[in-house]
Amino acid sequence: MKLLTHNLLSSHVPGLRPGGGFPLRIEAAEVRERPVPFNAAFVSRLVPRLRWDALREAAESLGRPSELPPEPTPGYEADEEFLRRLHHVLLEVEVLEGSLQCPDSGRRFPISRGVPNLLLTEDEA
Amino acid sequence: MLLEFMIMCMKLEKEIGKAFSSLSMSNRNGPFKTFSCPLMDSRGMEHEATQLEKQHVHSVYENTAAYFSDLQTKAWPRVRNFLLEQKPGSLVVDIGCGTGKYLSVNSQVYNLGCDYCEGLVEIARKKGDEVLVCDNLNLPFRDQCFNAVISIGVIHHFSTKQRRIKAIKEMARILMPGGQIMIYVWAMEQKNRRFEKQDVFVPWNKALCSRHFSESNQSGDKGGFVHTAKGQDIHPAKLVISECSYQNNLQPETDSKHPRSMDHCLPRACCMKISEEENRFYSALGRSFRSWFFSRSLDESALRKQSDKMKHLKHEGVWANSAVPIQHSRHCSLDLGHHGALLNEQSLDYDDDVFVESLSLKKPQWSPATDAPKDLSLNGGHQNVAQSKGDKSSFINGPVEDRDCICGCNKDGAGKSDASKFFKRTSTTDSTDSALDSAVSVGDQTDAMLDPKAFMRYYHVFREGELSSLVEENVPELQILSSCYDHGNWCIIAERRGT
Numbered sequence: 001m002k003l004l005t006h007n008l009l010s011s012h013v014p015g016l017r018p019g020g021g022f023p024l025r026i027e028a029a030e031v032r033e034r035p036v037p038f039n040a041a042f043v044s045r046l047v048p049r050l051r052w053d054a055l056r057e058a059a060e061s062l063g064r065p066s067e068l069p070p071e072p073t074p075g076y077e078a079d080e081e082f083l084r085r086l087h088h089v090l091l092e093v094e095v096l097e098g099s100l101q102c103p104d105s106g107r108r109f110p111i112s113r114g115v116p117n118l119l120l121t122e123d124e125a
Numbered sequence: 126m127l128l129e130f131m132i133m134c135m136k137l138e139k140e141i142g143k144a145f146s147s148l149s150m151s152n153r154n155g156p157f158k159t160f161s162c163p164l165m166d167s168r169g170m171e172h173e174a175t176q177l178e179k180q181h182v183h184s185v186y187e188n189t190a191a192y193f194s195d196l197q198t199k200a201w202p203r204v205r206n207f208l209l210e211q212k213p214g215s216l217v218v219d220i221g222c223g224t225g226k227y228l229s230v231n232s233q234v235y236n237l238g239c240d241y242c243e244g245l246v247e248i249a250r251k252k253g254d255e256v257l258v259c260d261n262l263n264l265p266f267r268d269q270c271f272n273a274v275i276s277i278g279v280i281h282h283f284s285t286k287q288r289r290i291k292a293i294k295e296m297a298r299i300l301m302p303g304g305q306i307m308i309y310v311w312a313m314e315q316k317n318r319r320f321e322k323q324d325v326f327v328p329w330n331k332a333l334c335s336r337h338f339s340e341s342n343q344s345g346d347k348g349g350f351v352h353t354a355k356g357q358d359i360h361p362a363k364l365v366i367s368e369c370s371y372q373n374n375l376q377p378e379t380d381s382k383h384p385r386s387m388d389h390c391l392p393r394a395c396c397m398k399i400s401e402e403e404n405r406f407y408s409a410l411g412r413s414f415r416s417w418f419f420s421r422s423l424d425e426s427a428l429r430k431q432s433d434k435m436k437h438l439k440h441e442g443v444w445a446n447s448a449v450p451i452q453h454s455r456h457c458s459l460d461l462g463h464h465g466a467l468l469n470e471q472s473l474d475y476d477d478d479v480f481v482e483s484l485s486l487k488k489p490q491w492s493p494a495t496d497a498p499k500d501l502s503l504n505g506g507h508q509n510v511a512q513s514k515g516d517k518s519s520f521i522n523g524p525v526e527d528r529d530c531i532c533g534c535n536k537d538g539a540g541k542s543d544a545s546k547f548f549k550r551t552s553t554t555d556s557t558d559s560a561l562d563s564a565v566s567v568g569d570q571t572d573a574m575l576d577p578k579a580f581m582r583y584y585h586v587f588r589e590g591e592l593s594s595l596v597e598e599n600v601p602e603l604q605i606l607s608s609c610y611d612h613g614n615w616c617i618i619a620e621r622r623g624t
């Protein structure tokens with residue numbers, strides 16, 4: 001699971017307050033870094049879509065000191081260094097084993113072999 | 126006596142028709158809403174639906190996933206184009222991605238795939254795709270975060286209209302305003318013929334996965350399959366056939382006088398406890414991989430149950446006529462979007478229809494036409510059966526047994542009533558002999574190669590316009606941009622409204 005994916009994920013356990021399921025807390029047992037070809041335009045376009053705080057939090061929870069500023073700085077589109085660091089965090093770091101915890105309900109969803117399983121049981125749904 | 130009975134049926138059909146109409150108009154307070162059947166409240170229906178899908182969608186995909194890994198799959202061109210048209214840097218998700226066929230089409234966008242089936246997702250993962258396991262009905266994504274969503278050959282696996290709506294609404298929820306969704310579903314109307322009913326079970330045959338599908342359709346379906354022994358030999362008997370603990374809420378008056386070799390009605394249709402007779406049946410069935418079974422839609426089941434209660438009809442085995450008729454088809458059940466690729470180009474003669482064979486049956490079964498009122502509008506009041514020619518099998522004017530109390534009526538456009546026309550014929554597998562006969566007569570003779578054990582996958586095949594209507598009437602947040610028919614599928618592209 002890449003951190004870009006994580007940034008889109010929200011717990012859907014029923015009965016949460018609005019927005020209560022985001023962001024999922026990562027508990028990582030195994031993390032891997034893998035190079036991915038850098039595409040500046042691609043990364044730049046992603047910026048407005050991201051929940052920035054959640055991204056920084058996620059990066060730090062993986063033991064990687066956040067190299068990201070508290071907020072995307074104006075003019076980031078042209079800032080290659082910024083974009084490369086963002087690229088690295090979003091796309092090159094993967095959680096292979098661990099779990100994702102719903103912040104409100106505490107419900108844990110497993111990640112195994114890089115694949116998060118977010119199914120609810122029939123009772124939960 | 127017969128006349129009174131028929132009049133009663135006509136009245137009942139009217140009620141059913143009204144109820145169907147109200148089902149399709151979600152805002153209307155129709156007669157349906159006044160029904161309260163403790164046996165089929167919405168939670169009960171949800172449970173039934175979940176169980177059906179568990180047995181006949183999820184279980185099948187899980188058990189057959191291993192066979193998909195070396196399948197040369199073909200991506201639908203239209204879907205490819207849709208993906209390639211997305212702007213670079215877009216966030217795109219494939220809901221029901223299977224083995225991830227579409228996740229590598231456009232490398233300029235971020236492709237995420239998800240599927241209910243872990244086995245399939247594993248395969249996609251091994252290819253390097255970014256995937257997760259989740260439920261279309263409860264998508265674990267925040268609102269409005271994707272530029273594009275695709276749903277290719279997925280929502281036809283949902284067994285009730287409400288679930289299909291919910292699936293679409295969930296996908297609309299995660300779409301950004303201005304974002305687009307493409308949905309593909311299997312069409313009732315296939316080339317040269319159509320499914321006779323909308324809710325079907327389609328057998329899956331593992332031999333088919335051994336093939337390497339070429340771009341062109343197979344010229345013939347006889348002997349065209351090469352059966353290569355697979356290392357992993359999944360025994361359906363072990364995996365699929367298990368004690369069916371699935372409680373049948375729909376049929377409290379279990380008809381013990383009419384034992385069946387195979388449970389046909391929903392939910393019993395899902396019961397995979399295979400008996401000796403069934404084994405023979407499946408063996409014969411396996412000889413024709415093109416066969417499929419019909420099931421009754423859960424919506425219809427619920428409706429009928431409530432109508433029955435209202436009418437205080439005396440009957441045994443409400444679902445006597447839910448005996449699943451077998452109808453062969455030229456389609457392979459193997460999909461992941463590939464039905465079109467496997468569609469046999471040869472035209473089907475309706476005389477091949479197994480229903481013709483069952484003319485010899487002693488006990489004809491009757492069932493209401495599916496979506497009768499809708500039929501009126503779509504078919505100009507004509508009988509909605511796939512028998513535009515050779516109607517010999519469609520109308521039977523014979524004695525109706527007590528237990529066959531629910532009769533379907535298709536009013537013809539002129540409103541004239543012709544008793545004989547009111548009864549839509551379904552064959553019955555009450556007698557497995559007839560089923561066996563039928564299956565054998567279908568005739569793919571080089572079937573020693575085919576796996577006699579088949580998994581049954583549930584589909585709700587869509588009529589023309591049904592998908593569009595479903596969206597227009599129930600998902601106002603989506604605006605349909607285009608719709609088309611593509612290789613046996615109905616396809617729509619819709620946009621999330623708003624700014």
